[in-house]
Amino acid sequence: MALKPATNPDVEAATIELTIDGRAITAKDGVSLYDVVSGTGKIVPAMCYHYTFDPFGSCGMCLVMVEGKKAPVRSCTAKATAGMVVRTEGDDLFQARKKAVEKHLSVHPLDCPVCDADGHCELQDMAFLHQVTNLANAKQKLIPEDTRSLVLDFNMNRCIACGECINICKDVLMIDALQFAKKGGFTQVVAKGDQPLACEFCGDCLAVCPVGAITNKYSKYRYKPWQLKKTTTTCNYCGDGCQMIVETKDREVVRVTSPLSWKNKWGDRSETAKG
């Protein structure tokens, strides 16, 4: 994994032409096809993609059809190339994306009523968007919650193994406190070495998690996301002036979140499409 841009910043990428849903589009050669598609204003579902680092390609939602390929292609990991003919809509794509949602939900707990992410969850949104109502053979992982850290709790029953928490901690924050580990037959996110997490507790892993797998020990089970008033302010801890969002109920500060929690995770479409 690496920070964006995916193309080498020292080499000016060639400008190419491709066709998306019948429209001729220009883009930089080699950038993520997802960025090019979203730069046209189209919203293709995606759960593991985040504009701050290279695509991970694990969730299977960002499918598009590319002329010459028999099966749908994951647009986040596919590179835009000259002459590509791409289709982003159609019943075949809807059904393929729906299958991906069903696969995630087939090992997912029925936690929505008590989940911190309820109402702000990409998996929930995808289930709604694709009308997933019936899951044959659904199983539960029954993984005990990891509450060993001072601030963050990890509920790996809800994790969709998108890797965003690990990648933002490693590639954007340069801290690298998290990793995947195979435990109890499942891929789980753990602190490095499977020790209790002891980091800066910046909360960005929680912010980018598309589901409710990482929660704040002190604010979970208290309010739903839509019950809290969000006020953007500037952190005064150091001189960097990072923006943060203070979430309050009446006059009580319930939690502080990062703009990454609320900003469009796919970034500024017109910018990203330029590569």
Ligand code: SF4
């Ligand atoms: S992570 Fe999303 S889908 Fe899963 S229980 Fe929480 S709100 Fe529901």
Ligand code: SF4
């Ligand atoms: S809280 Fe920040 S430093 Fe700690 S694991 Fe999460 S992203 Fe990394």
Ligand code: SF4
């Ligand atoms: S904890 Fe969240 S961000 Fe991390 S891999 Fe699981 S679903 Fe993705």
Ligand code: FES
């Ligand atoms: S967004 Fe492309 S595979 Fe997840």
